[in-house]
Amino acid sequence: MAKIAGVSRAAVSVVLNGAKTNTRVSEQTKQRILAAAAELGYSPNPVAQSLRRRRSGTIAYVYRSLSDSLLERSVPYQLGRLIMSTAVGHGYQVIEVNSAEQTSTEDDETLRLLLSRRVNGVILGWPKTGLEVQRIVDQGIPVVQVMKPQPADGSSTITVDSSPGFKAAVDHLVSFGHERIAYLGNSDPHPVERARLRCFEEALATHGIRLRENLVKLGDVSLEESRQLTHDLLAASEPPSALIMVDSSVLGGLRALYDLRLHVPDDVAVISTDDLLASHLYPPLTSVVQPLEQVAERAVSLIGEREANSDGAESPSHIVFPTLMRTRSSVEKFS
Amino acid sequence: MAKIAGVSRAAVSVVLNGAKTNTRVSEQTKQRILAAAAELGYSPNPVAQSLRRRRSGTIAYVYRSLSDSLLERSVPYQLGRLIMSTAVGHGYQVIEVNSAEQTSTEDDETLRLLLSRRVNGVILGWPKTGLEVQRIVDQGIPVVQVMKPQPADGSSTITVDSSPGFKAAVDHLVSFGHERIAYLGNSDPHPVERARLRCFEEALATHGIRLRENLVKLGDVSLEESRQLTHDLLAASEPPSALIMVDSSVLGGLRALYDLRLHVPDDVAVISTDDLLASHLYPPLTSVVQPLEQVAERAVSLIGEREANSDGAESPSHIVFPTLMRTRSSVEKFS
DNA sequence: TTGTAAGCGTTATCAG
DNA sequence: CTGATAACGCTTACAA
Numbered sequence: 001m002a003k004i005a006g007v008s009r010a011a012v013s014v015v016l017n018g019a020k021t022n023t024r025v026s027e028q029t030k031q032r033i034l035a036a037a038a039e040l041g042y043s044p045n046p047v048a049q050s051l052r053r054r055r056s057g058t059i060a061y062v063y064r065s066l067s068d069s070l071l072e073r074s075v076p077y078q079l080g081r082l083i084m085s086t087a088v089g090h091g092y093q094v095i096e097v098n099s100a101e102q103t104s105t106e107d108d109e110t111l112r113l114l115l116s117r118r119v120n121g122v123i124l125g126w127p128k129t130g131l132e133v134q135r136i137v138d139q140g141i142p143v144v145q146v147m148k149p150q151p152a153d154g155s156s157t158i159t160v161d162s163s164p165g166f167k168a169a170v171d172h173l174v175s176f177g178h179e180r181i182a183y184l185g186n187s188d189p190h191p192v193e194r195a196r197l198r199c200f201e202e203a204l205a206t207h208g209i210r211l212r213e214n215l216v217k218l219g220d221v222s223l224e225e226s227r228q229l230t231h232d233l234l235a236a237s238e239p240p241s242a243l244i245m246v247d248s249s250v251l252g253g254l255r256a257l258y259d260l261r262l263h264v265p266d267d268v269a270v271i272s273t274d275d276l277l278a279s280h281l282y283p284p285l286t287s288v289v290q291p292l293e294q295v296a297e298r299a300v301s302l303i304g305e306r307e308a309n310s311d312g313a314e315s316p317s318h319i320v321f322p323t324l325m326r327t328r329s330s331v332e333k334f335s
Numbered sequence: 336m337a338k339i340a341g342v343s344r345a346a347v348s349v350v351l352n353g354a355k356t357n358t359r360v361s362e363q364t365k366q367r368i369l370a371a372a373a374e375l376g377y378s379p380n381p382v383a384q385s386l387r388r389r390r391s392g393t394i395a396y397v398y399r400s401l402s403d404s405l406l407e408r409s410v411p412y413q414l415g416r417l418i419m420s421t422a423v424g425h426g427y428q429v430i431e432v433n434s435a436e437q438t439s440t441e442d443d444e445t446l447r448l449l450l451s452r453r454v455n456g457v458i459l460g461w462p463k464t465g466l467e468v469q470r471i472v473d474q475g476i477p478v479v480q481v482m483k484p485q486p487a488d489g490s491s492t493i494t495v496d497s498s499p500g501f502k503a504a505v506d507h508l509v510s511f512g513h514e515r516i517a518y519l520g521n522s523d524p525h526p527v528e529r530a531r532l533r534c535f536e537e538a539l540a541t542h543g544i545r546l547r548e549n550l551v552k553l554g555d556v557s558l559e560e561s562r563q564l565t566h567d568l569l570a571a572s573e574p575p576s577a578l579i580m581v582d583s584s585v586l587g588g589l590r591a592l593y594d595l596r597l598h599v600p601d602d603v604a605v606i607s608t609d610d611l612l613a614s615h616l617y618p619p620l621t622s623v624v625q626p627l628e629q630v631a632e633r634a635v636s637l638i639g640e641r642e643a644n645s646d647g648a649e650s651p652s653h654i655v656f657p658t659l660m661r662t663r664s665s666v667e668k669f670s
Numbered sequence: 671t672t673g674t675a676a677g678c679g680t681t682a683t684c685a686g
Numbered sequence: 687c688t689g690a691t692a693a694c695g696c697t698t699a700c701a702a
Binding site for chain 2: 041043044045046047050051056068069072074078081082084085093094095096112113116117118223251254255258276277280282283
């Protein structure tokens with residue numbers, strides 16, 4: 001304890017963290033304390049601080065991912081990385097928890113563990129049910145749901161509006177003369193997925209194109225199923241000249257094109273959702289980008305704000321970020 | 336505190352965690368305690384435990400990655416995921432820290448933070464210097480270096496032996512009639528990278544093939560540079576009929592093939608190192624697999640063991656796992 | 671303005 | 687075999 005090398009220890013505490021106490025220390029002792037701290041290489045023990053403050057400086061990122069593969073579930077994993085790097089800037093540490101394959105008993109266990117670890121907030125991705133979310137909210141912990149929220153009172157949400165991105169994508173395709181545009185999507189009944197399809201439909205309508213039943217396929221987005229569905233799409237009597245493929249269905253979809261020796265974009269144009277894979281593939285895919293950095297940044301800062309004015313029952317925020325299209329080389333001729 | 340609802344509180348502690356104290360409790364009180372705990376939903380507060388035990392149940396995974404992209408740096412990120420899931424099984428929590436772009440001052444800061452958080456061990460990937468490692472070892476914390484260790488006394492290491500995988504890869508290529516086999520590797524002067532090249536050379540020698548200067552290119556493994564180097568390789572007077580590409584150079588390499596409209600494996604055979612991307616690409620690449628699961632598993636358990644017999648200056652372990660080849664569709668004709 | 675003392679929730683030690 | 691008691695390292699009213 002630094003107070004051995006100077007004054008007494010309340011002062012140290014006050015000086016080393018801008019405490020909101022009425023205790024004031026004179027400039028002189030303050031300097032003495034700082035000097036001593038520097039010399040001894042002293043810094044407060046976070047564990048003791050947590051115990052006393054009932055606050056750990058930690059937030060949890062809980063997501064549910066059935067696949068361990070970085071490629072198949074790139075969004076939750078990338079989001080995790082972004083949350084981590086944002087969090088350091090806000091003075092938080094992050095605990096990542098994959099809640100997949102947990103029985104509800106284990107879920108309870110996880111929850112209890114988080115609570116007892118005194119997490120200051122929970123960022124929740126892809127939760128299964130609203131109840132699950134509600135249970136955490138009810139503990140009085142700030143909760144932010146990202147990407148695919150479930151209804152729950154008192155939880156903030158951060159989502160993405162597919163509309164501008166899809167609009168731009170369809171405009172882009174149409175401007176290159178495509179009319180038979182197919183959509184390979186996620187069959188998850190979640191509103192966000194349904195909204196994507198609706199955005200697609202509306203974008204088509206803008207150009208007077210009607211959605212054709214046989215140019216829409218929904219499935220889980222596994223490699224194999226996406227591959228099969230893409231085959232199905234291309235086997236239509238009037239096969240599509242362009243494909244819009246959602247998230248992780250891209251890999252399966254491209255494999256189908258490979259099977260058929262179809263070249264992108266010469267034989268078929270492709271636009272994907274989500275930029276993580278897109279920029280690294282061959283050719284780099286034009287894509288509808290979800291602003292994950294912003295989602296991560298905002299999620300962390302929301303928790304910070306929530307903590308700041310924890311007194312009032314702050315009403316939860318519902319934030320929506322727009323998507324946008326990033327043009328690469330999978331629509332117009334790739335040179 | 337559960338002791339309010341029963342006996343006195345030392346007993347609770349003894350019952351709820353198999354404490355290594357000489358205190359014994361009677362079966363009767365034990366049951367009473369368990370019952371009370373269950374009823375109150377009581378469980379010990381980990382923060383208080385950490386404070387008292389000077390042990391947090393946490394291990395740190397510190398790696399250095401300059402790129403945020405999951406695809407460009409898949410190994411450290413995948414390793415992180417594997418460490419996390421293994422760690423839960425061992426009762427550990429994981430803090431992931433990317434030490435890239437930190438000045439040495441910030442590094443010190445990070446180190447201090449970890450120490451004061453009372454991490455029980457550090458798994459270190461891709462450290463820059465041995466000194467960096469040594470500083471942590473000297474704190475008396477169990478340190479395990481993985482993949483590309485730096486020399487440091489008292490640190491355990493877990494590495495991978497490229498030899499069997501490369502041997503198998505070259506055998507495989509040769510059995511398909513390839514003789515002009517090129518190698519696209521990492522120019523990092525680290526012994527592990529040099530060993531890879533040597534393994535390649537030795538494998539060639541087995542078949543009486545000499546390593547040709549112009550069929551070996553080393554660079555950073557960035558997308559652009561790998562692409563360029565692959566172009567260079569293919570521009571040779573006698574261009575290679577097969578390519579062995581290391582880790583993340585794969586994406587750049589494939590892009591080059593795409594540029595040239597070369598088809599895998601019809602025009603050129605490809606074998607990659609590392610299975611993460613390989614299995615998802617088009618065509619799926621035959622690859623030299625590094626057993627990351629085992630690395631993660633062993634790293635965590637080493638820390639556990641180290642903690643267990645912390646009394647004696649346990650001599651550090653140096654573990655080497657073999658690589659192996661996994662055949663996919665990038666060498667023989669893809670049907 | 672400074673110092674004192676009472677916890678935060680456990681666990682280890684040491685007398686009963 | 688049991689049950690007080692004293693730390694662990696810090697924060698924060700509150701009294702001096």
